[in-house]
Amino acid sequence: MCLAIALHSVTYARPVEDTMAQRTLACTACHGEQGRAGPDGYYPRLAGKPAGYLYNQLVNFREGRRHYTLMRGLIDPLDDSYLREIAQHFAALDLPYSPPAKPDAPTSVLEHGRKLVNNGDASRKIPACTQCHGTALTGVVPNVPGLLGLPRDYINGQLGGWRTGQRKATAPDCMGHVAKSLSNQDISAVSAWLSTQAVPGNGKPALTAPPKPPGAPDIQCGKDTTAETSRTPSDAQVARGSYLARIGNCALCHTARGGEPFAGGRDIKTPFGTVFSSNISPDKHFGIGGWTADDFWQAMHHGRSRDGRLLNPAFPYTSYTHVTREDSDALWAYLRSLKPSTRTNTPHAMQWPYGTQAALWAWRTLYFTPAGAASTRPAIQDSQIARGQYLVQGLGHCTECHAQRNVLGGLAKGAQGLGGVIPGSQWVAPSLYRSEESSVAGWATEDIQAFLRTGLTPRAIASGPMAEVVLHGTQYLTEGDATAMARYLKTLGPALATATAPTASTTPAQSLPPTGRGAALYDKHCAQCHGNAGEGYTKAYPALAGNRAVNMANTSNLALKVLYGGFGPTTAGHPRPYGMPPYRLLLSDAEIADVLTYIRSSWGNAGAAVPEFDINRIRTTSAP
Helix, strand or coil: CCCCCEEECCCCEEECCCCHHHHCHHHHHHHCHHHCCCCCCCCCCCCCCCHHHHHHHHHHHHHCCCCCHHHHHHHCCCCHHHHHHHHHHHHCCCCCCCCCCCCCCCHHHHHHHHHHHHHCEHHHCECCCHHHHCCCCCCECCCECCCCCCCHHHHHHHHHHHHHCCCCCCCCCHHHHHHHCCCHHHHHHHHHHHHCCCCCCCCCCECCCCCCCCCCCCCCCCCCCCCCCCCCCCCHHHHHHHHHHHHCCHHHHCECCCCCCCCECCEEEECCEEEECCCCCCCCCCCCCCCCHHHHHHHHHHCECCCCCECCCCCCHHHHCCCCHHHHHHHHHHHHCCCCCCCCCCCCEECCCCCCHHHHHHHHHHHCCCCCCCCCCCCCCCHHHHHHHHHHHCCCCHHHCCEEECCCCCEEEEEECCCEECCCCCCEECCCCCCCCCCCCCCCHHHHHHHHHHCECCCEEECCHHHHHHHHCHHHCCHHHHHHHHHHHHCCCHHHCCCCCCCCCCECHHHCCCCHHHHHHHHHHCHHHHCCCCCCEECCECCCCCCHHHHCCCCHHHHHHHHHCEECCCECCECCCCEECCCCCCCCHHHHHHHHHHHHCCCCCCCCECCHHHHHHHHHHCCC
């Protein structure tokens, strides 16, 4: 996966408050103080809902069974354990409910809704809502939510989502089945009646489900599969392959959201169209179960499929060609140990002629030479640094993002590690050579190692696509391999940083001075976490004063971070990261431009002003 923004700083302020309330400010910015519910009725109440239900919904957003771009981007870097802790935090809150809405629907509509909620419709095999959500409609622990205290529009939207398939659950999807049995009139009546009902007592969910009424239809709902643990390989070669697949981040690209592991189907955006990752499970017909170790080596080393077909370089064989045959065979042994999947590969959606074999042949002729050919690169004598180079250039495939590419997607000559816009996105992977971007040549080895394994040091916090890299890949590095990578990265200094850095169409600061509104917006939305003087908080919120990412010429990463927010990655060394709320719906393009211009020109920062046009460009052409 891609390497991208890491927020670097010089100094931090005092430690921040160590509470879940502080960590989840990214959630309550939209869902209201303490998760009481958003003021516009669009964001539902979180406080007091069953923990199992909240957890399942967080997982559903992350895995694509529920669709909301801001939610998905916010929690993508979080693992199951932290999602469960967030759910338990909000479930434990005991807060009063707001008064119910006054009825604004005809009495006949309200009565129809009441009957469906309490009795269902046996003739259409529609169960009563009370059959699952409890006789008081306050939910049932651990996984069933209450239906009261919710705005009418929200209930309409959720039932509509179930009905159209936009919202799903693990199979069997009982709510999807029920919603598809309801008419538009049914949904309108149910939401109208529910929204007018007061929450009884303390609104706590019931401890047990009510008994099934005589003649009521059976309902089967999907189980929570996210708590299942995967098998640990025992064979030494398979175990080795499992480790290599982890640090190479193979599963992330070869697993569709919510799909079977390694079954492919994940969409990978490129400037030339969309590539869909392939099924690399050991199924003989749909995966690579019919391949041999030689076939797999051919794909890794030469970028050719089993039948000799040229592979699209979205599969980073330009880096994997550096992987040794021994490691390739270990990866192959591990993949053969997995559960086969019968998922059919999705055809690529490439613009003509980029996906043709002729175009791929021409591209390879210009930009790809398999490892082992004559090399002018001097050998590294230090074995540990050489190991780090192997990991960075091979399985780590860092160059695939941290490099400048030309209009055909080829690496510019001598531009490996010099930074560039990540293909198919607006994120910028900073230069690994430039001290003003993301060079770590001046860092202590232990700080680099900590960043790779935890995503966090006193100097930096992983963010954006880099958070995914840490979450799914580098946090699993052994201490020795992390040290090796750190020592190699320290050798990448400014001497090689000669190419032009990626730039954005920013206006010089003196021609677009920060407005008073920028300072006021910072005070209202930013100072609580980043400090009144941009000093930040230790290992929680990055300092903005002297921050290299803040001062970069290209401001795309800053705009994306403000628009979409997000958490740092959850890792064994930092299991409870703090989050930043998305401001896409809270601030206009002009307001974001003003506050970023203020930040880039304050506390010693010397970045150029950010025009409103740049924010609009990012907003309309990007996703987290």
